[in-house]
Amino acid sequence: MDSHYSKLMEKCTQSYNLVLVFFCLILFAVWCILHYRKQVIVRWPIVGILPSIMLNAHRIYDWTVDISKAFGGTIIERGPFFGRLEIVHTCDPRNIKYILATNYENFNDRQDYSDAFDTLLGDGLLTATSNFWIAQRRVARMTFNSKIVRNIIAHKGKEVVQHALLPMLSHLSKESSVVDLQDVLMRYMFDTSVDIIFGKKSNYLSTSFPPNEIAKAMDDASEAILFRHLVPISWWKLCRRLKIGSNEKKLEAAGMIIDRDIAKYINVKRDEMVAKGTKVDEYEETDLLEVYMSNKDGEKDELMLAKMLTDKFFRDTCVTFLVAARDTTASTLSWFFWSILTNPYVEAKILEELELIISKKNTMKKHPVIFDADDQTGMVYLHAALCESLRLWPAVPLLRKTPTNDDVLPDGTVIWPGMTVIISCYAMARMEGVWGKDCLEFKPERWISEDGKLNHEAMSKLVSFSLGPRNCVGKDMAFVVMKLVASAVIYNFHFELLEGQHIAPTPAITLKMMNGLMVRVRERVFS
Numbered sequence: 086m087d088s089h090y091s092k093l094m095e096k097c098t099q100s101y102n103l104v105l106v107f108f109c110l111i112l113f114a115v116w117c118i119l120h121y122r123k124q125v126i127v128r129w130p131i132v133g134i135l136p137s138i139m140l141n142a143h144r145i146y147d148w149t150v151d152i153s154k155a156f157g158g159t160i161i162e163r164g165p166f167f168g169r170l171e172i173v174h175t176c177d178p179r180n181i182k183y184i185l186a187t188n189y190e191n192f193n194d195r196q197d198y199s200d201a202f203d204t205l206l207g208d209g210l211l212t213a214t215s216n217f218w219i220a221q222r223r224v225a226r227m228t229f230n231s232k233i234v235r236n237i238i239a240h241k242g243k244e245v246v247q248h249a250l251l252p253m254l255s256h257l258s259k260e261s262s263v264v265d266l267q268d269v270l271m272r273y274m275f276d277t278s279v280d281i282i283f284g285k286k287s288n289y290l291s292t293s294f295p296p297n298e299i300a301k302a303m304d305d306a307s308e309a310i311l312f313r314h315l316v317p318i319s320w321w322k323l324c325r326r327l328k329i330g331s332n333e334k335k336l337e338a339a340g341m342i343i344d345r346d347i348a349k350y351i352n353v354k355r356d357e358m359v360a361k362g363t364k365v366d367e368y369e370e371t372d373l374l375e376v377y378m379s380n381k382d383g384e385k386d387e388l389m390l391a392k393m394l395t396d397k398f399f400r401d402t403c404v405t406f407l408v409a410a411r412d413t414t415a416s417t418l419s420w421f422f423w424s425i426l427t428n429p430y431v432e433a434k435i436l437e438e439l440e441l442i443i444s445k446k447n448t449m450k451k452h453p454v455i456f457d458a459d460d461q462t463g464m465v466y467l468h469a470a471l472c473e474s475l476r477l478w479p480a481v482p483l484l485r486k487t488p489t490n491d492d493v494l495p496d497g498t499v500i501w502p503g504m505t506v507i508i509s510c511y512a513m514a515r516m517e518g519v520w521g522k523d524c525l526e527f528k529p530e531r532w533i534s535e536d537g538k539l540n541h542e543a544m545s546k547l548v549s550f551s552l553g554p555r556n557c558v559g560k561d562m563a564f565v566v567m568k569l570v571a572s573a574v575i576y577n578f579h580f581e582l583l584e585g586q587h588i589a590p591t592p593a594i595t596l597k598m599m600n601g602l603m604v605r606v607r608e609r610v611f612s
């Protein structure tokens with residue numbers, strides 16, 4: 086009886102101890118959360134700053150601003166030791182210029198980046214390295230600078246404005262309904278990009294807001310790739326090898342849809358080209374895919390040329406252009422419209438500039454008014470407003486680089502191979518030391534010099550298209566298309582912001598608005 090009683094007591098004591106330990110652990114966790122809540126970064130043993138990353142994942146871009154304000158322009162941090170995560174975070178313009186331009190070769194290793202994007206972009210320009218990147222870059226620059234491609238962009242960008250965007254806004258204004266402007270702009274940019282790249286009308290921008298399989302697959306793939314960026318590389322690679330986890334499955338399914346549809350476009354294009362039997366002509370209706378498929382003289386090296394005439398290359402190039410062009414341009418336009426709606430004096434000044442352009446044209450005003458790419462030289466203030474929007478809301482807010490050799494950044498930070506360098510363009514825009522005390526204000530004037538022209542000194546500080554040899558090849562295309570949209574939309578319509586909405590960036594590869602941009606569309610009344 087005694088021994089039974091003592092065993093019972095022992096069990097009770099053990100359970101009591103367990104409960105006590107558990108209770109103490111909870112108390113400790115609560116104490117840690119309360120104690121460290123206000124600290125920007127907490128460094129834990131073994132897991133390093135991983136808990137801080139997890140806690141701030143939902144506001145990752147604003148967190149980079151907090152880090153920069155708390156620790157200065159550059160900071161080195163350690164992730165968990167099992168995740169190979171040693172991070173240098175910088176928003177110091179001297180370091181940024183050094184990494185992206187002056188010594189870009191030491192930061193041009195894209196292995197981790199290419200691995201994360203492989204299913205989607207393959208060996209396209211954004212992910213390619215070494216000689217294949219050099220060869221692709223040369224062809225891409227030649228292509229985007231050519232008269233024929235500049236014509237394609239101006240012509241097709243305007244066509245979608247005229248035949249889809251303005252009619253849709255007109256319909257919405259008559260219905261007086263509320264719409265998510267970000268969604269409308271994403272659809273516009275999808276249709277425009279597909280038309281420019283493949284010469285196909287996808288009609289994703291339509292009053293019935295139809296679904297689109299490739300657009301959906303691109304969204305799924307971007308989400309899955311973001312997840313790959315957030316977890317240690319070994320984790321997602323293991324999930325992929327073992328075929329576990331919904332993320333890798335989602336990416337694989339999206340990749341298959343994209344591969345299937347792009348292969349169709351390429352086959353149709355080849356048949357069309359055989360039927361036409363001619364080389365691309367400057368005045369003919371054509372597209373980027375056809376220009377690339379006809380490119381037999383853009384590369385001297387025969388091996389490279391052979392690689393650049395395969396279906397795999399056409400697929401990777403077209404998907405890269407589609408991915409690089411759509412979300413970046415559409416999200417920049419969304420932030421731009423929100424910025425001018427919250428700063429009405431800017432909208433008024435843009436309208437004034439557009440009126441001046443029309444008055445100089447000396448032609449009859451027909452409604453709706455649509456501006457040509459040729460009118461854009463007069464759009465200095467609009468250009469400045471777009472730059473200001475890109476400064477505060479860079480479509481690619483974080484740039485990730487990996488050094489190949491030991492290095493020292495201009496501010497003295499020592500760098501070694503294996504580190505991950507994160508450049509926060511988002512944080513740089515919010516640094517008083519870089520842009521002045523009014524850095525948080527939306528002021529297009531900071532891009533205009535006293536003589537009324539664009540201020541080149543300010544322009545050199547714009548990092549939203551990256552800098553140096555690996556900067557954005559689509560920068561000019563983006564400005565042409567954004568000005569086509571902004572000028573036509575502002576001149577013919579006015580948006581009313583729906584009250585009470587919370588506008589904030591969502592954690593994604595491109596800087597989208599978390600809850601969209603809800604507006605009511607009104608047709609502009611002319612006196």
Ligand code: HEM
Nearest residue numbers: 211406409410413414417480481549550551557558559563
């Ligand atoms: C507002 C719109 C855009 C912004 C803010 C933007 C921004 C950028 C940035 C920051 C990079 C460097 C990425 C990195 O190094 O990780 C980049 C690269 C690139 N962009 Fe854009 N982009 C825009 C529009 C476009 C458009 C319209 C195209 C057209 C096809 C395009 C094509 C590319 C390509 C192909 C690259 C890779 C260049 C290389 O690695 O050599 N982008 N862009």
